[in-house]
Amino acid sequence: MGQTPLALAACTNQPDIVTLLMDNSKTNIKIQDSYGNTVLHALVTVTMDQEPHNAFIIQMYDKIIRSCKDKALESKKNKKGLTSMQLAVTEGKLEILKYILNREIKDDENRMWSWKITDWSYGPVSSIFYDLEGVDTSSKKSILEMLVYNTDIKDRHEMLNLEPLHSLLQMKWDKFARHMFLLSFLFFFIFDIIFTCLFYLQRKDDKALKLSQQNRSAFKPSGTKSWLQVLGHVYVLTCSICIIIEESFLINRLTFSDLQSVVSDAWFNIIFITQAVLVILSSITYMCGIEESLIFMVIAITLGWTNMLYYTRGFQSLGIYSVMVQKVILNDVSKFLLVYLLFLLGFGVALASLIEHCAEGEDCSSYGSFRTAIVELFKLTLGLGDLEMQKDAKYPTLFLILLIIYVISTFVLLLNMLIALMSETVDNISKESENIWRLQRASTILKFEKTIKFLFGDKFRLGVMHNFSDNDKRLCLRISKVKWSEWHRAVTCVQEEGVTQSKVKEADGFSSITAVDVSDRGRHPIIVQENEEDSDMEIFSSSEIQNY
Incomplete structure (x- = not known):
């Protein structure tokens, strides 16, 4: 089947056979199977969600790399160009x-x-180096970019919460992304303001900026107001073209698994592009004197101010709320509208067919045409209509029965089901909404990072080169951690009166210590640290602490 004996023994939990093979000098540990996978790739492939199964896989993985003297084993790529770590991500x-x-x-x-x-x-404080090789965007095909842009990866929200990815993204946000996010917000806000002002200027002076019907080849605005409108249209056109280019580039980087992932992960990208296209169409048709420009302009303004929800991802509480709204619209409201549309079309055609045509000049029923019937049925769904039997219906009893069935099916059944489903959706995604928000913010951070790399190179790159040994130099990210819950140490609190506090009872993992006279502190240890592994006592004197 194209497998190697070492990979087969490792994946079937046979440590003795693995040891036998690796102790043999003729064994090529870096050998690849027919898929280009090494033994480490094979172990990653057979990993499951079951914890006992993963335990022996991790032990076997650790055993193999400790026995192998060549670090290139873990960086070796299979035929898909993936290392074992990248394979674990995908x-x-x-x-x-x-x-x-x-x-x-x-x-x-x-x-x-x-x-x-x-x-x-x-104590509870530690300073840790994390190797950024293959993790950060400074490396080609980094796992950070894979997690953000590949929508087909399972549990990618949880993976982004792992260290050092979580701290790396937060540091990037604090260093440059939040400032660029603010500038982006101001740019788009000004864009919407100018476009809205152009809309109101057009409504006040419908003839401004229109080309002459007789001479469409020359455009001659007159007056300061007209020139300001020209500059405004040039500005919104330029911004719209930039938005289309930027958002298309971002969509192109995403790897989609299905249509749902396209809509969920590229939600705002698609809306931004749609808005920009409508702005371009409205400006061009307006300056060409086409009346339909108002249609494009109205839809573009609606989308423009709705797109401001994109900038809620800069704040955790608002970002999570925006995620919930997005999920409810995509999951529940879209399904409701599909079913409701079927009811509306079916009953609208039926009721319009039951109304007899009126003679010219007579007062006709509101259900006399398909369009008016749809409007009246929609008003009934919202509780704004009435159930009065239409006088000019061909079969009044049947007409009334259909109306009652429609109201029960839509107003009573569908709307209440929608409310119940929306409540259930909010409850289900409340736990993962924060993870989704973090993923959206990560996508924004990487977008700004591409821009800042283009402008300033590696000036804002995180991490420092650190020499761990003569042959071990790495780009690392330093992270400081404070973990009180894992700190099993007891420290006496020295009072100003000269005597420490009374005994600390042994509880919750803390060792009990007795009071120490500060006047004789030179002979007494003041910090007692118990090592959890071998229960040895590490003692630090007061003079050592002062030197520290």
Whole structure:
């Protein structure tokens, strides 16, 4: 089947056979199967959602890399051009990716395999280096870009919460993305204001900026007002072209799995492009004297101010609320409208057919035509109509029965089902809304990062080059962490009177310590640290603490 003995033994949990093969000098550990997968790729492929199964996979993965002396094993690519870490991302293997990104090997011999290296720690505070090779956008085909742009990846929201991805995105947001986000907001806000002002100027002076019907080849605006309108139209046209180019580029970078992913992940991109196209059409048709320009302009203004919801992703609470609104519209409201449209068309045609045609000059029923029947039925759905039997219906009893059935089916049944489904949807996605918001913000950060790289190069790149050994130099991200819940240490609190506080009872993982006389503190230790692994006591004197 094109597999290798080492990969087969590792994936079927046979550690003795793995050891036997790896101890054999003739075994090529980096050998690839018919798909170009190494033994590490194979382990990633067979990872499942079951925790006991993943435990032996991770143990086997760790055993193999510790036994292998060549670090190139983990960076070796298969026929799809993916390393084992990239394969874990594309396959949605959350647990194995979490192990790889947080793997820390402290012995010097195997330290080169570490993606996480603790620089120093004191109490609950620790400073950690994370290797950014293949993680950040500075590397080609980085896992950060794969998670943001590939909509087919399972659990990609949870993967973005893993370290160092979570901290990396937050640092990028704080360093440059939030400032560019504010500038983008101001740019789009001014764009909407100018376009709205042009709309009202057009309504006040319907003849302004229109080409002469007799001479369409020359456009000669007169007066300051007309020149301001010309400049306004030039500005909105230029901005619209830039928006189309930018959003098309972003959509092109996305990898879609199905139509639903297109709509959900490219929701605002599609609306921005639609708005920009309508703005261009409205400006061109308006200056050419075409009356239908008002149609394009009205729809463009509506979309323009609706698109301001895009900038709610800069704030967590508003961003999560916007995600809920988006999900409700895509999931519940769209399904409701599809079913409701079928009812509306069916009953509209039936009721319009039951109305006898009126003679010219007579007062006809509101159901006399299909269009008016649709409007009246829609008013009934909202509770604004009435059930009065139409006098000129051919079969009044049948007409009334159809009206009653329609009201029960739409106003009573469909609307209440919509409310129930919307409530259920909000409850279901309330937990994942924050993750979706983080993904949307990550997409915005990477968009701004592309722009800032084009303008300033690597000036705003995160990470520093750090030498861990003579042959181990890496681009790393330093992250400081404070974990009180994992800190099993007890520290005496020294009072000004000269005596520490009374005994601290042994509870919640803290060791009990007795009071210490500060006047004799030179002979007494003031910090007692218990190592969880071997229960040895590490003692620091007051003079050592002062030196620290």
